[in-house]
Amino acid sequence: MSKTNQTNSVVKWVDDRLPVFTFMQHELHEYPTPKNLNYFWNFGSLAGIVLVTMIVTGIVLSMHYTPHVDYAFDSVERIMRDVNHGWLIRYVHMNGASAFFIIVFIHIFRGLYYGSYKAPRELLWMLGVLILLLMMATAFLGYVLPWGQMSFWGATVITNLFSAIPLIGEPIVTWLWGGFSVDNATLNRFFSLHFLLPFVIVGVVVLHIVALHTHGSNNPVGIDTTGNDDQIPFHPYYTVKDLFGLGVFLVLFSLFVFYAPNYLGHPDNYIPADPLQTPPHIVPEWYFLPFYAILRSITFDIWFLDAKLLGVIAMFASIGLLFILPWLDRSPVRSARFRPIYRQFYWVLVIDCFILGIVGANSPDDPVFSGLDGFQFIHLGMMSTAYYFFHFLILLPLLSVIEKPDPLPASINEPILGGGGNAALAPGKPMEKP
Ligand code: HEM
Known part of the structure; x- marks a missing residue:
């Protein structure tokens, strides 16, 4: 592995002992990337940014939240009304969950369209499916925490599904609940697991990226690009493209957070949980x-x-x-x-x-x-x-x-430059003097 080309003496001193800068230079800077990635390739990094945002806002929320059936609902109301910028942190976390799923669904459907799950990226894909499952579990657990009507009844319906398993179903449900109904023990363990799982997701995302960087990204044409001139360094081309995508995302996300923060939620979750009153539609x-x-x-x-x-x-x-x-x-x-x-x-x-x-x-x-x-x-x-x-x-x-299938091009360049195009005019190539 070549050393970082940074000249700063502190950077070099650190890098000699712990090659973090060399690592970043390889994986974020020089990292060879297909030159034809379209905007659908923005969603992986966007998902990573939203994951970090969810963890940061979640940690702040947990400083003010009380996981007890008598206080949970009120503690959330207090976050909304009395905690400095509590409303903003909560709305970013709430709408962040929806944004996370939109982004990951697009990320998955991108993979389905371009066949990114195929060899040699099978494990990368399988790790992704595991992330999806963990995300679903985390979102379900988190939705229970405000202890509104939908929280309570959603938790009751979904945990009860396990009772369908023959013989051991009922004991499993009792074990999940920590008692004989969805109650304080349930809320406590859901809070604890909701705090834990995002860090597990981070761990799996790291493996996801390691698997990605082992063979590099697939691309819209779907052909292997290693070892020819179909690749460009990740920085600055894709850092800039990812930042632009992030900007667009932030505009759309802000519209929800500031103008329609409850649009994607259910109004019944602003009614405190009542075990004696089933909502008309769960x-x-x-x-x-x-x-x-x-x-x-x-x-x-x-x-x-x-x-x-x-x-x-x-x-x-x-x-x-x-x-x-x-x-x-x-x-x-x-x-x-x-x-x-x-x-x-x-x-x-x-x-x-x-x-x-x-x-x-x-x-x-x-x-x-x-x-x-x-x-x-x-x-x-x-x-x-x-x-x-x-x-x-x-x-x-x-x-x-x-x-x-239709015939595949031999390289990414070929369909653009192959059939009678002037290779000398290709982007990135200096124009020849007439
Ligand atoms: C927390 C959630 C996730 C994060 C942070 C994440 C992150 C990333 C990143 C940064 C990339 C490279 C950029 C890109 O290709 O968009 C990537 C690629 C990929 N991800 Fe994910 N991912 C997540 C979830 C998933 C899920 C749920 C799946 C599938 C079920 C998945 C499947 C893939 C595949 C197949 C690729 C390679 C795409 C290609 O090279 O064409 N990912 N992911």
């Missing part, structure tokens, strides 16, 4: 809606497995199957740009996930279209759940065999 936060729809879409028993258990299995399977995605899609071509059939079905999947979200937000027995009473959200939910599993478990393995 709905999870928006980012859980597609999974909630899958959970509710199984309404029939199969053999000795009852509908509730099958729903729980289907919900976990919908994320679990992402772990084996690199082995379900065996097509040698990564990017959807060169996969004419996959490209179409990719968009069907995107629409399907949106529909699942809409289904999750509605009552199962409400009609989808007014005047068409026979077609209810439960039916739409069943159809879209079926498509979700069909897409991953049947379509992708099938397309790997039957689809004829």
